[in-house]
Amino acid sequence: MIRVIKQILPALGILTLCAQVYAQDVWQLQAHKTKSGFTTSELLPEKFSTFAVDESSLTTKLTAVEQISTSNQSVLFPIPMPDGSIKNLELHQTNIMEPGLAQKFPDIKTYRVSGEDFYGHLDISDRGFHGYIMTPYGDMMIDPKVTASGQISYVSYFTKDYKPKGKSASPRVDDIHKTPSSDDSHHTHGISKRDLQPAARFGDSVLRLRFAVATTEQYTSTFGSRQDALSAVVTTVNRV
Numbered sequence: 001m002i003r004v005i006k007q008i009l010p011a012l013g014i015l016t017l018c019a020q021v022y023a024q025d026v027w028q029l030q031a032h033k034t035k036s037g038f039t040t041s042e043l044l045p046e047k048f049s050t051f052a053v054d055e056s057s058l059t060t061k062l063t064a065v066e067q068i069s070t071s072n073q074s075v076l077f078p079i080p081m082p083d084g085s086i087k088n089l090e091l092h093q094t095n096i097m098e099p100g101l102a103q104k105f106p107d108i109k110t111y112r113v114s115g116e117d118f119y120g121h122l123d124i125s126d127r128g129f130h131g132y133i134m135t136p137y138g139d140m141m142i143d144p145k146v147t148a149s150g151q152i153s154y155v156s157y158f159t160k161d162y163k164p165k166g167k168s169a170s171p172r173v174d175d176i177h178k179t180p181s182s183d184d185s186h187h188t189h190g191i192s193k194r195d196l197q198p199a200a201r202f203g204d205s206v207l208r209l210r211f212a213v214a215t216t217e218q219y220t221s222t223f224g225s226r227q228d229a230l231s232a233v234v235t236t237v238n239r240v
Helices: 002-026 055-067 099-104 217-223 226-238
Strands: 027-029 049-053 075-080 086-094 109-115 118-125 128-135 138-146 152-158
Touching (some): 002 055, 049 055, 055 109, 075 109, 086 118, 128 226, 217 226
Antiparallel strands (some): 075 086, 086 109, 109 118, 118 128, 138 152
């Protein structure tokens, strides 16, 4: 038995090391950046971590999940966290666009991630990678931002830390219904852990809603093209 354990432990160490190396291949934590390091500082949260992404590694990982989308298998995907760490979650491809529209714009893709009280949605397009994830520490987002040097960096932050200029953060439903617990003394980025149980339940059925979204000419022109405007709509709907 001792010999078997000695053989298993090195193997587990190799698997852990491979996972860490792979995460670093996709995301690289950048040196601390302040709001002054970005072109749109007024659109940044108060607290955040900044990551660079390896586009090739990111594409390889997302392509892998597309190849097994018809099976019950899953792919672990590294999520860049607001504290600078990496969280590996199960990744599955989703389809929120109608099949005909998805075929017309194949570069717009959506996914969901889950694991260990984490659940969220990701999307990728010519506008970059976006994420919205519910975690035990609060809801978080991942968005691309342009640095002062013209490079693209990804900002990971908790939604509570995003306060538009001249406005205070609005209370969220899960905060209103939160009940005090012994975990409140433990904080991550100033955010207390919260009870993940929903405040209300509406049956055990999953409802699939179909709806159409129309945009104005001004909205489309803001993004420069119809495809980029559609990508922005998909990102918004995917976060609902």
